Amino acid sequence: MKLMKLGSRPDIFFSSGPVRSVSTEVATDMQILVDGCLFRLHKFPLLSKCMWLQALCVESGDGGGAVELPAFPGGAEAFEVCAKFCYGITVTIGPHNVVAVRCAAAHLGMTEAADRGNLAAKLDAFLSSCLLRHWKDALAVLHSTRRYVALCDELGVTSRCVDAVAALIADANGEASAAVPASSSPPWWARDISELGVDLYWRVMVAVRAAGTVHGKAMGDALKAYARRWLPIATKNQYAAERTDGGAGNAEWAAKNHRLLVEKIVGLLPPERNAVSCGFLLNLLKAANVLGASPASKAELTRRVASQLEDTNVSDLLIPAATPCGGEKPYDVDAVVAILEEFALRQAAAGSVDGSPVNAGRHRRSRSAESAAELEGARRSTSTAAVSHGAMVRVGRLVDGFLAVVAKDVRTPLDKMIAVAEAVPDCARPEHDDLYRAIDTYLRVCAPPYP
Known part of the structure; x- marks a missing residue:
């Protein structure tokens, strides 16, 4: 962990209950209340570096009362670091407090316009030249931006951290490449960024993808690691919210947050066919059902599952209904029908001629289905190829195995079986x-x- 020390004077701050003051022969002439802590300080060192306090003193005049700073970023601890910097007292800055102090400095107006070599500029230089060049430090700084989302976005701190982390990932020869042994199944960076919230994770992954140096398989493995970290928790919390007293409000709040998780993961899926397994895609579809993801996300998952359907198994295809507790059926048969229809459309779009093994013996479809096939053909990639006869047989066995399971439940409608x-x-x-x-x-x- 990299640290920076600013100032050279010894610490002359002392505490007396909730009051923090300075041990000097000169009487204090300014009182500032931050987060329940009263600071008794001197105007001169503070006003010379803090434009916001200058303007505040001009507006309030010499009232002599305490100036309150409500909702101050970083609280009393960050304010004290800023105050000590104004006095020239030694302060230590590291990944654990640089964001809080940077936000506090911005709130106080400690910029170059107030004084040359001011705190904000020094912190920005420390971030760029040191912290954001090292993997662990950059991640720690990015994590800490969650407390001050709006201000960090306004100051550009979050975007700088995201770009730095993405650059370290993309640079396979950088210092961070040795952080995790090469034998690790996911990429070396996947486990670390899996601790990020979904918004920050999404921004990092988008930046990594834009760099173009990380293969789709590695991106897919990283998404699997993130899904394993958070989806079971999200699904469990969703069920719990639905069961609690006054569950409607709790379930709505949970669904809003958990739905975002699934939709972001789906939006990050690599375009390559084998970047993720069909089983993983079906697990995402199961989570999308439970968490109430958007129809667009479910449709995207359905398309991707259909492109790899011959690689899955019956247990993966058993998708829980959206309302497994008290719903009409234990498994979402409609979702499986949608996958199989998409699979059929893909085969039609592959340009297979009538009489080929894929199309031979196909059941007659309705006019609407035929029209849909023609429209979907334009949307399919030209790289789409019809599956082999052996793969088609595997799909047939998969479907019959699925039927054998759902046939055991009396709530399965006959028309769905057909x-x-x-x-x-x-x-x-x-x-x-x-x-x-x-x-x-x-x-x-x-x-x-x-x-």
Whole structure:
């Protein structure tokens, strides 16, 4: 941790209960109340460096009363550092307090316009030349901007920290590259930035992506690490909010914050097909259902899952309904139908000719479905290719396995069972044993008894 010392005089501040004063022969002539602490100081050293206090004294005249600074950034501790700097007393600045003191200096107007070599300029130079060049220090400074979001954005401190952290990530040969052993599964930086709040994390990842030096797979692994860190907590808190007394207000507040988490992660997904696994995408879709993410986020996840559907398994495809407690069905069959429809549209958009293994034996679709296929074809990337016959068979087995599970629940509607069963072409089922077993299970569990 890098530190900077300013000033050379010994500390002459002392405390007497809630009062902080200066031990000198000259009587104090200014009282400032900050966060319940009363500072008895001298006008001359403070006013020579603080433009805001100058203007305040001009407005108030020589009233002699205490000047209160409500909601002062950093509180009494940050104000005391600024006051000691005005007196020339030695103060120590590091990653733990540089943001608070910088915000306090800005509030007091301790700029070059007040005095050359003032505190704000010294702190900015320390940030640029030292703290933001070292991984741990830069992260610590970025973390501390959360307390003063609006002021840090106004001063540009947050953007400087974000750019610095992103640059250290992008520079694979920098000092930070050795911070975590290379054997770590996620990128060396993923675990550290996973402690950031979603807004700061999103800004860092956008800057990293803009640099263009980090591969999509590494970006995907970093997103997986962040999701593992926060999504289980968000989902648990959402359920808890719905169960508490007066749960409507709690659930609404939780949904607003947790929804943002899912949507930001979805927005950061790399465009490369194999950057993240299909299982991870389905886990995101499950969280999106529970946390009430936007339809656009769910649609994006549906498209991505459909492009990798042959790589998933039945357990991943069991998506909880949006209201698992007291809802109409335990699993969101509609979401699976949407994935399979998207999968079919992708195959149609791949330009496969009729009679190919992919299209052979496809079930007849409605006119609306045919029109949708034509419209979606223009949206699909030209790189999209039809899956192989073996992959299509895997999708068929996946669908039949999903049917075998949902067939055991009496709340599964018959029309949904049929929609899922017909969503794949005949060529995906070289044999129909699994489908027959699912139908048999459904009839035994769900069919009404004969009179």
